[in-house]
Amino acid sequence: MPTPSASPVRRPVASLWIGEKLHYLNQICLLSHVRQGHPTTLYCTDTVTNVPEGVTVRPASDIMKIDMDIVRQTSESFLSNVFRYKMIQATDAVWIDCDAYCHKPFPDEMTHIFAGHGFRGALNCGVVYIPKNGELMAQLLDYYENLPAAPAWFNKQQRKKIDKQETSLPQAVRIYNAERTAFGPQAFTWFAQQTGDFEKALTPDYLYPVPFQLNDVFYDPYGRVEGHFTDNTLSVHLYTNGTKPWWRKNVPLPNSYAARMCAVEGVDPAKALEE
Structure with a gap:
């Protein structure tokens, strides 16, 4: 009898977790990449007690030192924005947020x-x-490693918000206090425009088929989430930062997208709720 063909080994993916416990939505998102054949690594700053089986755990220090004082004065997202590019440069893996659900594998040639x-x-x-080794990577890392007095795209009001703060504060904190997204989407959009990579962007249906303004639909038992998907859809962002407290602390309603994906990935949401 012929030997059954093994599942294809796909390109690696990785993420970062700052904290000691994953939410069930994070668990299903990580497991979805494992199920699709992607070697999945979770870099951690702490000992995480409920990482799903099949996910490789590595210390975040393998990639860079995480300054927890900066995290406490800003948010986990600030340093994760630096971390993702350093991780790509070091490992050539695809960065995935822990709330990105893998709908289809990422093509090797992309x-x-x-x-x-x-x-x-x-x-x-x-x-x-x-x-x-591209120009976009170089410009992003230079921005994070040599923070300017103010990001080039800041307007007068944002620059005033920086100037009003104590100069004794770390520059990262001053910029964050002026604009929370200055290290994430704003920086990525700006530098992609400078290097010409903006034109290489995929359409939203590939990675963000559901607009973040509509993220309640993931918890609605009558919500037709898949109606947002196209044949292009690879990933479904669940936007946990915008999730209402009720959904973070209670199991999803039967037949909602969140509940259905828990069933697909074999996760009991009751065991991983926000406390």
Whole structure:
């Protein structure tokens, strides 16, 4: 009898977790990549007690030192924005946010993986791959490693918000206080425009088929989430930062997208709720 063919080994994906416990939505998102054949690594700053089986755990320090004082003064997202590009450069893996659900595998030949999201069209970097030796990578890392007095795209009001803060604060904190997204989508969009990579963006249906303004639909038992998908859809962003507290602390309603994907991935949501 012929030997059954093994599942294809696909390109690696990776993410970062700052904290000690994953939410069930994070668990299903990580497992979805494992199920699709992607070697999946979770870099951690702490000992995470409920990483699903099949996900490789590595210390975040393998990629870079995480300054927890900066995290406490800003948010986990600030340093994750630096981390994702350093991770891509070091490992050539695709960055996935822990709330990005893998609908279909990422094609091996896809050299630029990023897209616009929401209704405004700005680029997001929740799922991203860019060439590790390209100009966009160089400009992003230079920005993070040599923070300017103010980002080039800041307007007068944003610059005033920086100037009003104590100069003793770390520059990253001052910029973050002036504009929370200055290290994420804003920076990625700006530098992609400078290097010409903006034109290489995928359409939103590839990575962000549901606009973030409509993220309640994932928890609606009558919501037709798949109606947003197209044949292009590779990833479904669940936008946990915008999830209402009720959904973070309670199991999803039967037949909602969140509940159905828990069943697909074999996750009991009751065991991983926000406390």
